[in-house]
Amino acid sequence: MDREQEEMQFLGLSGIFKESFKIIISWRKIFTQITLTLILPLAFIFLAHLEISNSLFRDIKHTEFEQEVTRPGTKRYNKLSDTLSSEWINFILFKVAYFTILLILSLLSTAAVVYTIASVYTGRELTFIKVMSVVPKVWKRLMVTFLCMFAAIFVYNFIAILIFIIFLVILPYNAFGVVILYVLLIIYVIGFAYMTVIWQLASVVSVLESSYGIKAMTKTKDLIKGNQAIAISTFFLLNMSFILIQFLFDGLVVHGSSFDAWKRIGFGVLCLILLLCLFLFGLVIQTILYLVCKSYHHENIDKAGLSDHLESYLGEYEPLSGKDVQLEQYHV
Template sequence: MDREQEDMQFLGLFAILKESYKIIKSCRKIFWQIKLTPILPLTFIFLAHLEISNLLFEEIYRTESEKVSTRPGTKRYINLSNTLSSEWIKFCLFKFAYFTILFILSLLSTAAVVYTVASIYTRLELTFKKVMSVVPKVWIRLMITFSYMLSAFFVYNILFLLVVQFSLGVLPDNVFVGFLFNVVLVVYVMGFVYMTVVWQLASVVSVLESGYGIKAMTKSIYLIKGNRSVAITISFMLNMSFVFLQYAFELLVVEGGSLEAWKRVVLGVVCLVNLLTLFLYGLVIQTILYLVCKSYHHENIDKGDLSDHLESYLGDYEPLIEKDVQLEQYRV
């Protein structure tokens, strides 16, 4: 990364995308190793979960259909009810296991990529073994930040459901209420995207600064100010790309029964490779966006002190005081 931090505040949307690509290209080997270690299992499990979920749900649907057409109170009806309960339990256990593994791998991937990009920025000597030795320690900080963000998302969604319930249950059914509901829905989506951006930037803060949890969330909200439109646009583009690949996989592979088996396999591999690249690219972009936001607020990151902070993960980690990482503002 050849840019001085003072110049990074002027990077726009396409410049951030270009800078992220250059970072990956400059250290191809180590990013490939990261791709194949935490990110490949993450991508594979995500796509496999779509296929397995579809198969499990088809079983539930068939059993439910048979139960509906069976006379209540008969032995067959009771057996179908028991089978249906077992299938739902199996489905829920699978989902719980999937989200647990996805959660662990996503945090490990975030820790590895953010640490790697920051090490490249500070010109630290970097090896894959070093990155992997740091990841478990950084993962704990990310887990705490994620827990707080998950709580915030939970409260936000509950409030939205309460508003929807009030609109449907209390207000009269007319054109104005329909319009009001659409407005609330748009506001909800905008808020959800903004919270996603806060979470993504808070993850970077948790790795590169002393604060994590609520402190990282608060710092993330502050850093986004002034670059909100760029941050939201980047998040929207990445999420839309993710949704497109997911939809393509479900349409062509999961539900592509009319296609020959080898074609489904090839399409599945294409989706896997593209999703793998998207995960890596997105995490690098988040880190570059953090540096851009820091520069915009004239918060100088001294490469020497950031290097010390990163190196501290290699020993017994001791929380750094704020001035060790968060240095004085520079003048432009």
């Protein structure tokens, strides 16, 4: 990385994107290896699940329709009931397996990319084998942070649903009531985007610092103060790009029956390439955003301490104290 950390605070939205792109190009060999090993399976599984889920759900709807037009109590009706139960079980088991594999690959990809950028930043010798040997150890810390963040988002959504239900009951059925509901929806979306940013940056903190879980979330909350707009805008653009790719795949491949097989395969490959590029770009961006936030708060990362922290992953991991990777204050 060519920039000194003191300069990182001046990077705006476009600057963060340019710096991320520059790092990927400069270290394209190692990032290509990470992409092919971890991110490509992640993107493929995500897109494949859309196609498989649609197929399984279509079978369920067909069986339900057949059951509706069949007289209850007949042998055929009972057979359709058994088939429907079996199809629902298969659908649920598939979803559980999908989310489990997706979570594992997502956390492994995050660990690999964040560790790689930190190694580049500290000038450490970097090889693909070294990165892959570290990833399983970092993954454990990321899992704890994920579970804590998942619980926080679950509580947030539960409270939001209660508030919406209460307002639906007490608000009048007129234009004023509709406006209030839209305002509540906007507030909810902003809050959810903020929590998503906390989640993403807490993952970086879990790799680069001694904190993880709730401590990493608390640190991240303080870290993005003053940069909420840039952070939310960054992840908003990434999520909109993700939704667009999903929409294209759903329309051109999953429901693209009007196209011949080769066109659907071509569209599928295109969406796969776009998605894996987006995943890689997003992981690099969240690490760069971490450095920008540190620089904004005038917290200079001690490269020697960070290097020691990264080195600890290569041996038997021992929890580090705050000073091991602590950030030194610098004055501007």
